[in-house]
Amino acid sequence: MCYEHIGGKLGQLLVENFAEKGWIAKSKPTDKHFYITDLGQEEFEKLGIDISQIKSEDL
Numbered sequence: 001m002c003y004e005h006i007g008g009k010l011g012q013l014l015v016e017n018f019a020e021k022g023w024i025a026k027s028k029p030t031d032k033h034f035y036i037t038d039l040g041q042e043e044f045e046k047l048g049i050d051i052s053q054i055k056s057e058d059l
Contacts, residue, residue: 006014015034018024023040026033036044036051044051 015024018040019034021039021043022037023043024034025037027035036054041051
């Protein structure tokens, strides 16, 4: 972890996997930031990940 985020290949693989599963998405393909979908919220909670402290602009 660096600068409060996961970077490099691990970060890339996580983003790709979460997007493929529909856990995160972009409003438009050209958007820089992702948002956590309702499905993502449910699935992250099942994994024991508390996403309540993530602000929308952090993704």
